[in-house]
Amino acid sequence: MKTPSILVVDDELLIRDLLYDFFLGQGWDIAVAENGERALQILRSRQIDLVLTDIKMPLMDGLELTSQMKESYPGIPVVLMTGYPSVESAITALRYKVEDYITKPFNINQLYKLVDAKIREREVR
Amino acid sequence: MSHADTRQTGKGILIADGQAGVRGQLREYLTDIGYTVEMAADGREAVQRIADGSFAVALVDCRLADGDGLDVLEQLCQSHPDLSVVMLSGDPSLELVISALRRGAFDFVVKPVNLTEVDVIVRKAWDSFELRAAYRALSYRSRLQGAAHTPGKSASVMIG
Numbered sequence: 001m002k003t004p005s006i007l008v009v010d011d012e013l014l015i016r017d018l019l020y021d022f023f024l025g026q027g028w029d030i031a032v033a034e035n036g037e038r039a040l041q042i043l044r045s046r047q048i049d050l051v052l053t054d055i056k057m058p059l060m061d062g063l064e065l066t067s068q069m070k071e072s073y074p075g076i077p078v079v080l081m082t083g084y085p086s087v088e089s090a091i092t093a094l095r096y097k098v099e100d101y102i103t104k105p106f107n108i109n110q111l112y113k114l115v116d117a118k119i120r121e122r123e124v125r
Numbered sequence: 126m127s128h129a130d131t132r133q134t135g136k137g138i139l140i141a142d143g144q145a146g147v148r149g150q151l152r153e154y155l156t157d158i159g160y161t162v163e164m165a166a167d168g169r170e171a172v173q174r175i176a177d178g179s180f181a182v183a184l185v186d187c188r189l190a191d192g193d194g195l196d197v198l199e200q201l202c203q204s205h206p207d208l209s210v211v212m213l214s215g216d217p218s219l220e221l222v223i224s225a226l227r228r229g230a231f232d233f234v235v236k237p238v239n240l241t242e243v244d245v246i247v248r249k250a251w252d253s254f255e256l257r258a259a260y261r262a263l264s265y266r267s268r269l270q271g272a273a274h275t276p277g278k279s280a281s282v283m284i285g
Contacts, residue, residue: 094225
């Protein structure tokens with residue numbers, strides 16, 4: 001299996017740093033962005049296997065990023081994470097066909113298993 | 126796609142909801158705009174009708190008389206992967222919607238239903254069904270053609 005590459009999008013520096021250190025420690029290729037606009041710039045410049053994004057962010061939130069990704073990068077799976085979950089945002093996520101919708105705080109080992117499984121599923125397809 | 130096209134495909138929409146009023150309202154509306162509609166009062170009947178019939182879209186209530194509509198969703202996604210399954214609920218919790226997302230629902234509609242919203246969602250669900258079915262048929266034909274061009278495999282393709 002080639003080295004997985006993921007893009008973490010979150011306006012909270014603490015979350016970005018935590019996930020960066022963790023996935024780097026697993027030997028993964030990881031990029032980080034603080035909002036959806038920056039995430040799209042990164043997607044234009046490098047190959048990414050999966051995007052893990054927060055929902056509530058300034059400039060461009062995670063749902064808008066997902067919407068734009070479904071147009072421009074339909075093959076890249078998206079996992080949404082949020083500290084402010086709601087029925088409405090979960091229904092929107094369902095409509096965008098995201099891979100999963102997880103709530104913060106999350107267990108990082110469970111998140112790792114989820115993300116790893118989604119990337120492997122995509123490789124099989 | 127136009128509604129007239131849906132009549133010509135020979136496929137239909139299944140509505141599985143324990144509330145007769147909801148079933149009736151949806152059936153009347155969807156029939157009026159040109160769809161072929163069948164109804165099921167519970168999960169067992171829904172699964173049976175889907176197995177026996179020819180459907181593009183299923184509207185399934187999350188709470189059915191004989192059990193959990195999400196179990197029906199999961200069963201239908203496994204047995205009929207091209208089918209678009211839209212879940213309905215009058216009192217959706219976050220956990221319910223996330224579970225529907227994880228189990229492969231095409232969409233989620235909160236009751237009381239807005240019929241204009243249902244029209245839009247059913248059109249998208251129908252288009253998605255047709256895309257998946259066309260892609261599957263194309264993949265199957267490609268595999269057959271690929272196998273037919275491989276020496277020693279053409280005989281098995283003709284037989285099998």
